Amino acid sequence: MTKIKKPLSSRKKLQEPDEFITFGARMLDLARKNLRTIVIGLAVIIVAGAAWGYIQKRQMDRQERAAEFYQASVGRASLHVPDLLKELEIIIQDYPDTGGALQARLYLANVLFGERRYQEAAAAFTALGEAAPELRVLVAENLSYCYEAQKEYQKASAVLEPLVQDKNLPYRQELQRRQALLYELGGEPAKALKVFKQMLEEKPPADFIPYIREKIKILAEKKT
Numbered sequence: 001m002t003k004i005k006k007p008l009s010s011r012k013k014l015q016e017p018d019e020f021i022t023f024g025a026r027m028l029d030l031a032r033k034n035l036r037t038i039v040i041g042l043a044v045i046i047v048a049g050a051a052w053g054y055i056q057k058r059q060m061d062r063q064e065r066a067a068e069f070y071q072a073s074v075g076r077a078s079l080h081v082p083d084l085l086k087e088l089e090i091i092i093q094d095y096p097d098t099g100g101a102l103q104a105r106l107y108l109a110n111v112l113f114g115e116r117r118y119q120e121a122a123a124a125f126t127a128l129g130e131a132a133p134e135l136r137v138l139v140a141e142n143l144s145y146c147y148e149a150q151k152e153y154q155k156a157s158a159v160l161e162p163l164v165q166d167k168n169l170p171y172r173q174e175l176q177r178r179q180a181l182l183y184e185l186g187g188e189p190a191k192a193l194k195v196f197k198q199m200l201e202e203k204p205p206a207d208f209i210p211y212i213r214e215k216i217k218i219l220a221e222k223k224t
Contacts, residue, residue: 081115102132113146122146137163141175144182153186164195173204180215193219 088111091104109124122143129139140159147156160179163169176199183192196215204212 081111085111102128105131109142113142113149116149118146118149122150137169144178148182148185153182154188157182157186157191173199173202173208184219189219189222 085108088104088108092101092108095101105124105128109121109128112118112121112124125139125142125146129136129143140163143159144156147153147159157179160175160182163175164172164179166172169175176195180192180195180199183189183195193216196212196219200209200212200216
């Protein structure tokens with residue numbers, strides 16, 4: 001005959017531990033014991049978050065002020081060049097690492113070039129390249145014009161070399177043509193001839209081929 005198990009009394013059921021309540025109690029006890037550490041940790045997090053927000057807002061404010069200052073400076077058509085250059089230099093010095101300062105560097109370099117202050121323009125373009133390496137193509141091209149204006153043809157052609165070697169540049173052949181012409185101006189027809197021959201080997205546009213062949217013919221005669 002099967003024995004029937006007697007159910008647990010309600011008294012014994014109440015004495016069994018409730019795992020959820022016990023775990024919660026342990027957490028509360030742990031929190032009480034480490035209250036100081038928890039409070040300090042929360043305070044650190046709050047302060048760090050506030051500091052980060054302050055830094056971000058300050059940077060945004062600096063960006064806006066630099067942009068406004070730049071627009072105000074270049075927007076005054078009647079501003080004398082010395083005054084304009086001074087204002088651009090102030091933006092660069094007082095608001096470094098901002099878009100306004102970057103625009104000011106580029107504008108400054110172009111103004112100096114327009115004023116035929118080629119050595120200063122070259123220094124300004126070099127500084128622009130150091131501040132924004134992503135503008136290396138623009139900087140190199142403009143440096144070549146600065147050097148050419150000073151009749152420093154070897155430097156002008158050399159600064160284009162990294163661009164000429166970059167086969168991914170969409171207008172590389174135009175840079176090759178310019179480099180070859182700089183070699184000619186610098187009295188180096190053999191180097192110019194080599195560049196034009198390379199251009200012809202790289203299958204240029206059909207309307208560009210007659211020009212390249214003519215240059216090769218002329219330079220070959222100079223070489224001999």
